[in-house]
Amino acid sequence: MSKSLQAIRGMNDILPEQTPLWRYFEGTVARLLDNYGYRQIRMPIVEFTELFKRSIGEVTDIVEKEMYTFDDRNGDSLTLRPEGTAACVRAVLEHGITGGGQVQKLWYIGPMFRHERPQKGRYRQFHQIGLEVFNLDGPDIDAELIVMTWRLWGELGLRDAVKLELNSLGTSESRGRYREALVEFLSAHLDKLDEDSQRRLKTNPLRVLDTKNAETQAILVDAPKMADYLDDESRAHFEGLKARLDAVGIPYVINPKLVRGLDYYSKTVFEWVTDKLGAQGTVCAGGRYDGLVEQMGGKPTPGVGFAMGIERLVLMLEALDKVPAELSRQVDVYLCAFGEAAELAALALSERIRDQLPNLRLQINAGAGSFKSQFKKADKSGALYALILGDDELAQQVVGFKPLRGQGEQQSIAWDALAAHLATCVVQG
Template identity: 75%
Template sequence: MSKSLQAIRGMNDILPEQTPAWRYLESTFARLMDGYGYKEIRLPILEFTELFARGIGEGTDVVDKEMYTFADRNGESLTLRPEGTAGCVRAVLEHGLTGGGQVQKLWYTGPMFRYEKPQKGRYRQFHQIGVEVFNLPGPDIDAELIVLTWRLWQKLGIADAVTLQLNSLGSSEARATYRDALVAYLQERFEQLDEDSQRRLTTNPLRILDSKNAQTQAVLAEAPTLADYLDDESRAHFEGLKARLDAVGIAYTLNPKLVRGLDYYGRTVFEWVTDKLGAQGTVCAGGRYDGLISQFGGKPTPGVGFAMGVERLVLLLETLDRIPAELGRPMDVYLCMFGEEADVAGLALAEKLRDALPALRLAVNAGAGSFKSQFKKADKSGALFALILGENELSQQRIGLKSLRSDDEQELVAWDELTTRLQERLSQQIPADRERE
């Protein structure tokens, strides 16, 4: 027997019972971005591999171990995007969106791909919501990005479950000086480092700071700190950011070991973390990357952004029971029809109802069926009412209206009175029934 077809490991189907929570998160975020004046950009999931090698950085775990890279039929090396910032920067450069100092406030959403060990909240195909801002160099825009994420947590009802961590990586020159000091310190203690940290010492030593290995963290306890190497301009920028967050009343923790996993960050970096999801605690992360556009051949252009994991946020909403009950609200009405003529008339009648009542949740029976089978479908749909249209009702231009959630008698309603009567019955029934869901 041939092997049954199934999804690739770490690439999951999002089933119909799960998508309402996703739509809730995505629509809440989209409305928030409209309110802050950000515009959506839609980006391809495939890019030339060089984009990520240059942008994310050779020696990073993402580029070295996690990318899905292959040659196309022309021999070009292509990669499924492992993150969104590099592609967004490519797009604004290609289309001249930042020329002449134009400010761009952009957001996007979609799947990303990394080859890593799948676990709860961490998958090989995962989804992100990202925001990127260009040509604003000050701490004011850094603060705005953090404030709008804080506003999102409030709207989602999870503000009490996430905390903000901040750090400044300083200028590239300051980081280079600090890197030399850190490497010198760790080389003297090389044998005490875990295997990953030993490898990173020559490729990406700052990533050692957020190692999860307890022995390595013990070694780092006496290591030089980045804060001691910050340049004056970066220090002033960071103080400006903290002052704005203090003014709004957003609490934060300074984390000197927060460096992020991608080479392009400088100055502000931040993460929103939770202790409700076990090991996968980061739900949103970002920072400033002022040198990235020039790294891609453009003119020096300030940039800052963040990304949040949709799977983790949905999991957090589910864990905290913060998904609104009305997302699972079933149908209002199920239309049962018996006979070919009733099918034709019923379809037309249903569309008139939709025109008159745009918010109506109306399911129309398809596939014919007996009275018993159609009523079984109506009940299973969760609808409050059934509409019954058969030969007798058709000849009288009436329709049966029957409550599926009470013992009320069925009533016959003239077609031209159906909209009004249905509104009346729904207004009586929905508050009582739906509030209990």
């Protein structure tokens, strides 16, 4: 017997019962970004593999272990994008929209792909909303990104469930000095490091700082601190960021071990973390990458951005019971029609109502059926009200109006008065 078809492990269907919450979250973020003056950009999900090797770093876990890479029919090596920043930088360079110091404030949404071990909140196809700003180098724009996310958590009811962690990685020069000091320190404790940290010590030593191994973490207590190696410019930038967050009243903690998993970060890095999702605690993260555009062939261009995981934030909304009650109802009004003449009139009437009330969610019965069966479908739809149109109503040019979710008797409403009545009742309902 042939194997039944199913989704690839770690790549999940988002079913109709789930999409209302996704749309609510995505719409909330989109409106917020519009209000702050950000514009949407849409990039392909497939890029040349070299893009990610040059930007993320060839010795990162993402490039070494996690990318979905393949040769196409022309022999080109292509990769499903594992993150959005590199693709966004490629796009702005290709189209020249950051040239001449033009400020660009961009955001994007879509699937990303990493071959990781699937677990709750971590999937092989996952979805992100990302944001990138180019040609602004001050701490004010870093602060704006964090302030926006703080406002988002407030709108979603999540502020009490997240914590902001900050660090500064300095410039490439100061980070290089720190890397030398860290390698020297860790090399003296090489036999006590876990296997993964020993490997990273040779390839990407800063990643040792975010190890989950308890014994290695104990050793790191006495390790050199990045703050002691910051240059004056980076230190002033970081102090400027903290001053702005203090002015707004956003609480934060300094995490000297926060380095992020991508090579292109410099100066500011931050993460919003939670303890409500088990091991997958980061829900939004980002930072500054002032050297990335130049590294990818452009002129020196300051850059800063973040990305948030939609799956994890949707899980948080569900876990904390922050899902708006109205999302459980996808239909406001269900129109039942009995007989061919009534069905024709119902179709015309429903379109007239939609013209007058474009935001009304009106579903017309399809497939005919008895009075009992149509009312059963009306109730199952979750609608607040049922409209009834049969031969008697058709003759009098009225509809029966019946509440489905509360008190109230059925009444007859004239066709010409129906839109105004629905506008009042649905708002009240």
